[in-house]
Amino acid sequence: MTRYILQRLGIALAVAVALSFVTFMLLNFATDPAYAIAGEDAEQEVIEQIRETYGLDRPVMVRYADWASGMLTGDFGESYYWNKPVAALVADRAPVTLLLSVMGLAVTILIALPLGILAALNPNTWIDRMALGVAVSAQAVPNFWLGLIMIILFAVTFPIFPVSGDDSLAHFVLPAFVLGASSVPAVMRLTRTGMIEVMESDFIRTARAKGFRGGDLVRRHALRNAMLPVISVLAVQLGHKFSGSVITETIFAINGLGRLALESILGSDIPTVQILIFVFAMVFVLMNLLADILNAALDPRLRLG
Numbered sequence: 506m507t508r509y510i511l512q513r514l515g516i517a518l519a520v521a522v523a524l525s526f527v528t529f530m531l532l533n534f535a536t537d538p539a540y541a542i543a544g545e546d547a548e549q550e551v552i553e554q555i556r557e558t559y560g561l562d563r564p565v566m567v568r569y570a571d572w573a574s575g576m577l578t579g580d581f582g583e584s585y586y587w588n589k590p591v592a593a594l595v596a597d598r599a600p601v602t603l604l605l606s607v608m609g610l611a612v613t614i615l616i617a618l619p620l621g622i623l624a625a626l627n628p629n630t631w632i633d634r635m636a637l638g639v640a641v642s643a644q645a646v647p648n649f650w651l652g653l654i655m656i657i658l659f660a661v662t663f664p665i666f667p668v669s670g671d672d673s674l675a676h677f678v679l680p681a682f683v684l685g686a687s688s689v690p691a692v693m694r695l696t697r698t699g700m701i702e703v704m705e706s707d708f709i710r711t712a713r714a715k716g717f718r719g720g721d722l723v724r725r726h727a728l729r730n731a732m733l734p735v736i737s738v739l740a741v742q743l744g745h746k747f748s749g750s751v752i753t754e755t756i757f758a759i760n761g762l763g764r765l766a767l768e769s770i771l772g773s774d775i776p777t778v779q780i781l782i783f784v785f786a787m788v789f790v791l792m793n794l795l796a797d798i799l800n801a802a803l804d805p806r807l808r809l810g
Contacts, residue, residue: 509801517794524786525576529569532779542585542773572779581780586772591780594765599784601671602761605684605754606746608677612685613692613742618735620689621696622728628701636697640690648683652756655679669758680757684750688742695738699731706730733800740796741789748785 539556556562560571575582581591616639624636659679660668667676750763758764762781769777 510798513794513797517790520790521787524790525573525783526569528779528783528786529572530565532775532782533565533568536773536775538585538775576780576783582776584769584774584777586769586774586777591777594777595762595780595784598760598762598765601759602747602750602754602763605677605680605750605759605761606743608681609684609746609750610688610739610743612682613688614739616685617689617692618696621693622700624693624697625700625704625731633697636693640693643686644690646686648687648752649756651686652680652683652753655683656756671759671761676757676759680753680759683756684746684753688746692735692738692742695735696731699734700728703731736799737793737796740792740799744785744789744792747788 538559539552539561542555542559543552553562560568572582579592581595583589584591584594587594620636620639624633627633656668656679659665666678667673668679670676747762750759750761751767752763753759754761754763755767762784766778766781766785768774769781
């Protein structure tokens with residue numbers, strides 16, 4: 506198991522180095538940071554002075570080496586837009602997005618897993634069709650539309666939850682539902698497919714012969730084996746929610762990393778944008794690493810493969 510984890514950590518480290526290089530190069534070749542700082546109407550002399558002040562006149566590989574070495578020590582550079590360390594901006598807003606992502610994933614699990622299990626235990630019945638209908642509906646509804654509907658219903662027509670902000674857990678209920686609903690179709694269908702395959706396997710027939718029935722059979726024998734692919738999808742979905750919360754955070758005026766990314770793009774704040782892109786990408790890498798480790802812990806055959 507230790508060797509397996511070290512192998513996956515080595516792959517994750519290699520991906521992290523490649524991501525940092527690609528992120529830095531794309532943003533620095535896509536636009537001139539000096540123009541972004543100076544503005545569209547700035548004179549050439551001012552632009553050249555900014556290049557010299559911020560070290561943007563140095564070779565790009567030298568700037569990348571400084572940026573990468575700074576990240577290792579927690580120095581992400583200075584924000585052009587807010588005039589404060591990027592690390593402070595990320596540290597201030599990351600907990601908000603993390604809380605929203607975890608709550609969104611909890612919504613996905615609470616809706617998708619029961620629906621998938623019920624559909625698998627009652628195939629080709631009205632329960633199965635209802636579960637598939639919920640999945641199709643959730644997949645067809647865009648996040649921004651669902652967010653607006655939630656605001657109209659539960660913050661305006663029936664003022665149950667706050668409409669915007671992140672001051673309390675109540676402020677996260679509606680955005681977490683919106684963020685979690687988008688993942689319900691994939692998780693529900695995968696749970697249903699996995700459960701149907703497991704329920705038809707030989708060891709389930711053996712368990713039935715030993716007297717296991719109903720919830721005990723599902724919980725102790727079927728669910729553990731059916732959850733292997735679901736765990737991987739849930740890990741990826743958590744990364745997706747963490748990095749894909751821009752629309753949800755904007756609609757509900759939540760001051761998280763998603764809203765920070767939008768504000769940084771609009772303000773041409775390249776240091777903040779490149780760090781956020783790197784952070785979002787690394788979340789996916791870490792979540793996939795976690796999924797590999799969990800799957801290996803549940804299925805020893807993966808460690809031997």
